[in-house]
Every structure is written in structure tokens, then in C-alpha cells.
Amino acid sequence: MLWNLPYIVVVLLAIIGLATILLKRNLIKIFLGVSILTSAVNLFIIVLGYRENSIAPIYTYAPSLNMALPTPQALCLTSIVIGVATSALMLSFAVIIHRYYGTVNVDEIRELKE
Amino acid sequence: MIADVIVSNLPAFLVAVPLLAAFLCPLVGRISPNIRAAWVFAAMALTAAIAYCLAYLVYTGGTVIYVFGATAADLSIPLDSGGIPIRIMFTVDPMSALMEIIAVTVGLGVIIYSLSSDERRSGLENYYTIFLLLISAVLGMVSTGDIFNFFVFLEISSLATAGLVAYRVEKGLAVEAGLKYLMVSTIAGIFFLFAIGILYGQYNALNMAIIAERIQWTPLDKIALVLIVASLAAKCGSVPMHFWTPDAYMMAPAAVTAMLVVASQASLYGLFRFVFTVYGVSLNYVTMGWVVIILGILSMVVGVTMAIPQKDIKRLMAYHAVSQTGYMLLGVGVGLAVLGDQFLLNSYGYTAMEGGIFHIMNHALYKGLLFLTAGAIIYRIGTGDLNRMGGLGHKMKFTMVFFIIGALAIAGIPPFNGFASKFLIYESVYQFNPILAVIAMVVSILTLASFVKVFHAVFMGPPREEHAQVREVPLPMLGAMAFLAILVIVSGLFPGIFVTNLIEPAVHALTDQAGYMTIVLGGG
Numbered sequence: 001m002l003w004n005l006p007y008i009v010v011v012l013l014a015i016i017g018l019a020t021i022l023l024k025r026n027l028i029k030i031f032l033g034v035s036i037l038t039s040a041v042n043l044f045i046i047v048l049g050y051r052e053n054s055i056a057p058i059y060t061y062a063p064s065l066n067m068a069l070p071t072p073q074a075l076c077l078t079s080i081v082i083g084v085a086t087s088a089l090m091l092s093f094a095v096i097i098h099r100y101y102g103t104v105n106v107d108e109i110r111e112l113k114e
Numbered sequence: 115m116i117a118d119v120i121v122s123n124l125p126a127f128l129v130a131v132p133l134l135a136a137f138l139c140p141l142v143g144r145i146s147p148n149i150r151a152a153w154v155f156a157a158m159a160l161t162a163a164i165a166y167c168l169a170y171l172v173y174t175g176g177t178v179i180y181v182f183g184a185t186a187a188d189l190s191i192p193l194d195s196g197g198i199p200i201r202i203m204f205t206v207d208p209m210s211a212l213m214e215i216i217a218v219t220v221g222l223g224v225i226i227y228s229l230s231s232d233e234r235r236s237g238l239e240n241y242y243t244i245f246l247l248l249i250s251a252v253l254g255m256v257s258t259g260d261i262f263n264f265f266v267f268l269e270i271s272s273l274a275t276a277g278l279v280a281y282r283v284e285k286g287l288a289v290e291a292g293l294k295y296l297m298v299s300t301i302a303g304i305f306f307l308f309a310i311g312i313l314y315g316q317y318n319a320l321n322m323a324i325i326a327e328r329i330q331w332t333p334l335d336k337i338a339l340v341l342i343v344a345s346l347a348a349k350c351g352s353v354p355m356h357f358w359t360p361d362a363y364m365m366a367p368a369a370v371t372a373m374l375v376v377a378s379q380a381s382l383y384g385l386f387r388f389v390f391t392v393y394g395v396s397l398n399y400v401t402m403g404w405v406v407i408i409l410g411i412l413s414m415v416v417g418v419t420m421a422i423p424q425k426d427i428k429r430l431m432a433y434h435a436v437s438q439t440g441y442m443l444l445g446v447g448v449g450l451a452v453l454g455d456q457f458l459l460n461s462y463g464y465t466a467m468e469g470g471i472f473h474i475m476n477h478a479l480y481k482g483l484l485f486l487t488a489g490a491i492i493y494r495i496g497t498g499d500l501n502r503m504g505g506l507g508h509k510m511k512f513t514m515v516f517f518i519i520g521a522l523a524i525a526g527i528p529p530f531n532g533f534a535s536k537f538l539i540y541e542s543v544y545q546f547n548p549i550l551a552v553i554a555m556v557v558s559i560l561t562l563a564s565f566v567k568v569f570h571a572v573f574m575g576p577p578r579e580e581h582a583q584v585r586e587v588p589l590p591m592l593g594a595m596a597f598l599a600i601l602v603i604v605s606g607l608f609p610g611i612f613v614t615n616l617i618e619p620a621v622h623a624l625t626d627q628a629g630y631m632t633i634v635l636g637g638g
Contacts, residue, residue, distance in 0.1 A: 021301070027293075034300055041307050048315040071320070075262055079307060082269045086300050089273055093280060093293045100286030111287055112294075112361045 006047040013040035027094045027104040031087065038083040042076045049073060122187045124168045125180035125204040128214070129254045132161050136246035143239035151229045154242045158225040161249065162218040169211040173619060177633045179259070180204040190634050199321045205259030205634060208619035209471075213256035213383050215616070216475050217376050219601065220482045221249050227486055227594035228369035231493050231587075241281055245370070248274035248377060255380040259634065261310050261392070262320045264384060268306065268349070271377050272299035279366040279374075291365035295358045302345035302355075309341035322392050323634035326627055331396045339397065342388050343405070349381035352443060353412040356436045360420075363432030364498070368489020371428065372482035375435060379474055382439065386446055386624060394627035395454050403451025410443030411550065414557045422564050426498045427488045430568060431481070434524060434561060438477050444554060445470020445539045448546045453625065462542040467621045468613055469538030475612070476531040476605060480523035483598040487517040490587040490595070491572060500571045502580075507573035509584045514573045516595040521569060523602050525562035531602050534609035 013036055020033025049072030057067040098104050101111070120127070135157030143150035172178050179188045181203040190199045206214075228245070232238065251274055254267035276299070280292025314320060316335070317328045329335060348355035359378075363371045389402060417437025424430035449467030452458035490513045491506065492498050507514045523530035526537075536558060544551035586592070605612050623629070 030297070034297070034304075037301070037304050041304050041311065044308065045311045045314075048311055069318075072314070075310075075314075078262075078266060082266070082303075085273055086269070086296070089276060090293070090296060090300075093276075093289050093296065096280075096283065096289045097286055097293065100283075100289075109290055112290055112365075 006043065006050075010040050010044045010047065013037075013043065025105050025107055027097070027106060027109075028091075030106070031090045031094070034090070035083065035087060038079070038086075042079055042083075045072045045076045045079070121167070121171070123180070124164055124171065125178060125206055125257055126182070128161065128164050128168060128257060129250050131164060132157060132246045132250035132253070135160075136243045136250065139243045139246065140239040143242075147233070147238070150239060150242065151233070154246065155225060155229060157246060158218075158222055158249070161253070162222050165214040165218040165253070168206060169215050172206050172208055172211040173615070177205060177207040177623070177630075179634065180206070191636060198319060198324055199634060202258075202260045202263050203321065203634070204257045205322070205630070206257050207623040207630065207633075208616075209383070209387070209621075209624045210256045212471070212475065212616055212620040213380065214253055216379070216478045217249065217252045217256065220372060220376050220478050220598070223482065223594045223597045224369045224372045224486070226597070227372075227489070227591050228367070230590035230594075231369060231489060232367060235282075237281070241278070244274045244277045244281075245373070248278065248373060252377050252380045256383050259322050260320050261313065261322060261325070265303065265307055265310055268381070268384070269303050271380065272296065272303060272349075275299070275362070275374060275377055278370040279362045281370070282365070282367060284365060288365040291358075291361035295362045298348055298355065298358045302348040305341045306345040309338040309345070312338040312341075321634065322387070323631045326392050326394060327631050327635065329393060329396050331393075331398075335393075335397075339388075339393060339402075343385060346381045346385040346388070347409060350378045350385065350439060351413075351436055352409045352439055353416045353436065354409075356413065356417070359436050360424075360429045360432040363435065363485075364426055364429040368428070368485050368492065371432075371489070372485040375481045375485070376478050378435075378439070379442075379478060382442060382474065389450060390453075390624045391627055391630050399453040400451055403447050403449075403453070406443050406447030406450055407550065410440040410445075410447055411553055412440070413437060413443060414440030414554065418557050418560045418564065422560065422567075425500050427491065427500055427503075427568065427572070428485065428498050430500075430564065431484055431488060434564070435477075435481055437557060437561065438473070438481065438524065440557070441536065441539055441554065442470045442473050442477070444543060444550065445473060445535075448543050448550075449621075449625070451546070459625070462545040464618075464621055464625075465538055466542035466546065467624070468617050469535050469542060471620055471624075472538060472609070472613060472617045473532075473535035475616070476523065476535045476602070479598055479602050479605065480520045480530070480532060483516060483595060483602060484520035484524065486591070486595050486598065487513050487520060490591055493587055493591070494584045495581055500568065503572045504575040504581075505573075505577040506581065506584065508577045509581065510573075510586050512586060512592050513595070516599045517569065517573070519599045519602055521565035523606065525565055526558045527562070529603070529606050531606035531609065534606055534613075538613075 017033045017037030051068050054066050054068040057070050142153045181201045251267045251271035258264050276292045276296035280289045282288045351359040414437050417433050421433035445466045449463045452463040523532040526532045540551050
């Protein structure tokens with residue numbers, strides 16, 4: 001049961017993130033939901049790479065050959081960088097929308113409906 | 115010597131050239147706007163030359179593999195790795211090469227057009243940086259043989275596209291469209307990454323070939339497939355997730371819209387690549403084929419019915435783009451539904467897929483052309499509202515001719531290329547299920563009706579007073595439209611040449627999962 005604890009956290013984070021995206025009306029809160037969802041996936045990838053009693057794959061100091069594969073960390077790092085870029089772009093869009101529409105409520109941002 | 119180095123590193127140059135050119139663009143732009151324009155054009159022309167060379171190599175000598183960081187470019191399995199490919203690699207098979215040809219051909223036309231149509235805007239150095247970044251991302255998506263690498267290029271294309279859609283701001287309207295696109299594609303990207311995690315957790319690999327070899331069709335694989343198909347279908351604008359398409363296509367500058375068509379098709383390519391190459395016959399291909407067919411039929415019908423009442427020319431064309439995406443899904447879906455049955459595959463499955471894949475190419479050409487003509491009209495009269503147009507045929511004769519070519523091609527009227535691919539789809543889908551073929555034909559007729567209406571509203575009628583100052587658009591814009599129009603006519607007059615030499619190898623590469631694995635894993 002304890003083994004699955006990280007996966008339960010992943011699912012909880014994903015549900016919180018999705019609920020925030022779907023239920024909140026404020027753009028900034030929706031962006032927070034996207035960030036939480038990204039964190040859930042990042043945590044999922046990190047947890048996949050965890051092996052009990054394994055060590056970091058640094059060959060010089062390794063006492064044994066029981067090393068964890070570093071690929072998941074590399075994937076996660078890339079994903080974090082992409083997440084930062086996405087957040088920056090989303091927030092700058094929110095700034096421009098607030099400047100022109102005077103609101104960040106998604107119910108009022110509906111100028112494009114035909 | 116140098117030629118050898120260049121030839122063996124072509125797949126890397128394909129992505130590196132537009133990427134480096136993109137980030138040098140603001141620096142070069144400091145010198146003068148003309149030099150920046152020359153720089154952007156030169157970068158695009160060089161990328162196109164590389165893509166054509168690479169495609170020539172692939173079509174004559176078979177799939178090209180490029181492994182990043184290896185001692186030899188085609189050393190897919192390092193000697194000390196224990197028999198698995200651990201490095202990121204590009205696997206350029208005929209299907210990838212075809213998508214590259216489409217992307218650079220449309221990209222070249224679009225860049226020429228954009229250099230003229232957007233020259234008066236501000237912030238152009240950033241605009242072209244993002245533009246070249248988008249081209250680089252599209253080329254990367256169609257070349258890569260690594261699922262995480264595919265995700266990275268997918269995210270680059272999402273961010274670049276959102277930036278380009280929002281580029282004109284337009285009192286916040288364009289930003290709203292860009293934000294809508296960004297939200298959809300970011301959430302799609304997150305779920306795609308989740309699917310990658312599931313596959314990686316089970317098979318300890320990120321390379322498409324090795325996952326294809328190890329895949330078991332476990333319940334987790336099914337979840338991963340659902341996530342992949344849903345996220346890529348959202349990115350390519352198929353119906354249940356199509357709501358970003360009209361907004362984004364309408365608000366982006368015309369040149370960007372034409373490029374967006376290609377970027378969505380790169381996601382479509384990803385969908386096909388995952389379903390055929392990674393999952394292949396291990397999945398329940400009949401069910402999955404029907405899922406793709408139903409997505410296609412829904413896109414066709416909903417797209418065209420939503421298009422008919424539209425009043426904005428680019429919004430109308432955007433709904434037609436959704437509708438045409440349905441034809442590609444339909445053709446390839448029929449091929450997928452009979453994937454395991456060699457007899458049915460030979461009798462009509464391959465033809466259906468050839469129709470679907472040929473339609474990708476034709477759609478990129480004629481839809482690009484149509485969006486460019488719409489952009490030309492908006493460039494001169496300053497609005498996309500169909501009710502405020504009319505009588506433009508007197509002033510913009512060449513644009514009118516190009517519009518007619520594009521409109522007849524999209525409606526599937528012979529001698530234009532839309533007819534060639536739609537005919538392949540009709541005749542093969544009819545053998546699979548006649549009702550689907552009838553729906554496809556009805557949608558085609560509705561498309562024709564819709565474009566007749568647009569043609570009448572825009573070009574026919576007496577000249578309007580408020581358009582007294584309207585002239586024909588500048589020569590580079592006409593040149594770009596002529597370039598695409600000639601390709602539309604040539605591929606419509608001689609479809610056999612294109613199908614035999616370009617489309618057939620691509621379709622066989624897509625369905626031949628074992629061949630793909632053998633090339634990457636070396637007899638694996």
C-alpha cells in the first residue's frame with residue numbers, strides 16, 4: 001500500500017489540477033490548475049524512475065552497480081522548462097487580455113463568439 | 115569530403131538550420147529590414163533545399179536514420195548499450211519525407227507572401243523568429259523516432275503557434291484566440307506526456323521502434339493510446355476538440371494561418387505514426403479504425419455545416435479546414451480498420467490510405483492557397499466580413515483566378531488535385547461501407563455550395579464605392595499564390611505521378627511496422 005502512495009499523490013494532484021481548470025472562472029486560477037496538472041505529470045515520471053536502494057548514476061563514486069536510470073529525471077527537467085515557458089506565455093496573454101477587456105473572468109472574455 | 119559530411123548530417127541540419135536562423139533573426143534585423151527579409155528567405159530556401167535532398171535520399175535509398183551524439187550517424191544501437199537504442203534518433207522514412215516536402219513547400223510560399231504582406235507591421239524580428247521556430251518544430255515532429263523528442267517538438271510548435279496567433283493583438287481578440295489555442299494544446303501536451311510516462315514505465319524505452327517491438331496491449335497501453343489519440347486529435351482540430359480552430363485561424367495573419375494548416379497536419383502525422391508504427395497490429399485495429407473513421411465523419415459533417423452560415427471569410431475557411439481534416443481521417447481510418455487483413459488491405463485498404471495521405475498533401479496546397487487569397491483580400495480592403503465585400507473581381511483579377519483554383523480544388527472538381535485524392539477515397543471507402551462514401555460526397559457538394567456563395571459575395575456584383583482605391587496585391591504575394599496554384603494544378607493534372615512516386619512509398623512505410631523495427635533495431 002505504501003508503495004503506491006506516490007501514485008495516489010499523482011492522481012490527487014491531477015484531479016485537483018483538472019478540477020481547477022474546469023470549475024474556476026478566473027484566468028489566473030486556471031493557469032494555476034495547469035501548473036498543478038504539470039506537476040502531477042512530473043511527479044509521475046519521477047516516481048517511475050525510483051528504485052529502492054539504488055544510487056545516483058555517477059560511475060566514479062559508485063560502490064555497486066545498482067544505479068537508477070537518470071532518464072526520468074532528464075525528462076522531468078525538460079518538462080519543467082517547457083512548463084515555465086508555457087506559464088510565462090499564458091501569464092503574458094492574461095496581462096494583455098486584462099489591459100483590453102478589463103477582466104480576467106472567462107465568462108466575460110467572449111468577444112470571439114460569432 | 116565536406117559533401118559527405120553534409121549528406122550524412124542532413125536530418126540534423128533540417129532542424130538546426132531554421133532553429134539557428136530563428137534566433138539570429140533579431141540580431142540580423144538590427145542591420146536593416148531588407149537584410150532581415152533576405153535572411154529569413156535564405157534560411158527558408160536552405161531548409162527547403164535540405165528537405166528536398168533528404169527526401170530524395172529517402173525515396174531512392176530507403177529510410178534514413180540519424181542518431182544524435184553517436185560515432186556514426188546510422189549507429190542506432192551503441193555497442194556498449196546492451197542491444198537497445200539509448201540515444202535520441204531521427205528516423206526519416208518515406209512518410210516523414212512526404213510530410214517534410216509538404217511543410218517546406220508550403221513554408222516557402224508562405225514566407226515569400228509574408229515578407230510582402232506583413233512588411234508594415236511592428237515587431238517583425240520576433241514574428242519571423244517565431245515563424246522559423248514553428249517550421250523547425252514541424253520538421254522535427256515529422257522526423258523524430260523518439261516519443262519524448264516528439265513531445266518536445268509538439269510543445270515548441272504549440273508555443274510558437276500561440277505566439278503567432280496572438281501576434282496582431284487586435285484589441286485583445288487575437289490574444290483571446292491565442293490563449294484558447296494555448297490552453298487546449300498545453301492540456302493536450304500534459305496528457306501526451308502522461309502517456310509517454312505510462313509507456314516508459316512499462317517498456318523502459320522511449321524509442322518508437324523498441325516500444326513497437328515490446329508492446330503487449332495491456333490495459334495501461336490502452337489508457338496511453340486513448341490519451342495519445344485524444345491529445346493529438348485536439349491538436350489537429352478534429353471535431354470534438356475543434357473549437358480553437360475557427361478562432362485561431364481567423365485571428366492569425368493569413369501567412370500564419372496557411373502555416374497553421376501544416377502544423378495541425380504534423381499532429382495528424384503523429385497520430386498516424388503512433389497508431390500504425392508504435393501500436394500496429396497489436397491494437398484492436400477494427401475498433402480503433404472505426405474510432406478514427408467516426409472522428410473523420412464527425413469532422414466532415416460538423417465542419418461543413420458550421421461553415422455555411424459564417425460571415426467572416428477566414429472563419430468560414432477554418433471550418434472547411436476542419437471538414438477536410440475529416441477526409442484524411444476517413445481515408446486512413448478505413449486503412450486502419452482492415453490493417454490485419456492482407457486481402458482487404460490489398461483490395462481497398464491501401465487505396466483508402468493513399469487517398470487520405472494524398473489529401474494531406476493536396477489540402478496543404480489548396481488550403482494554403484485559399485488562406486493566402488483571403489489574406490490578400492483582407493490586405494486590400496481591411497476586413498474579413500463577407501457582407502462588406504463585393505465586386506472585387508473588377509479590381510483583383512489574379513487573386514480571383516487563384517481563389518477559383520483553390521475553391522474548385524477544395525470542392526473536388528476535376529482537373530484539380532482535390533478531385534484526385536477525394537476520388538481515391540470515394541472508390542475505396544465505397545467498397546468498405548457505401549454509407550460513408552455517400553456522406554463524403556454530400557460533404558463535398560456542401561463545400562462547393564459554400565464556396566460558390568463566398569465567390570459570389572466577394573468577387574461578383576458591381577464595384578462598390580468604398581473599394582474605389584482597391585488595387586491588385588503586390589507582386590511577391592501574387593508570386594506566392596501562383597506558386598501554390600501551379601502546384602495545385604500540376605498535382606491535379608498528373609495525380610498518377612505523385613501517387614506512384616510519393617504517396618505509395620509513404621503508405622507502405624506507414625503500414626510496414628516490421629520494416630520500421632528492422633531498420634532501427636538492425637534485424638531485430
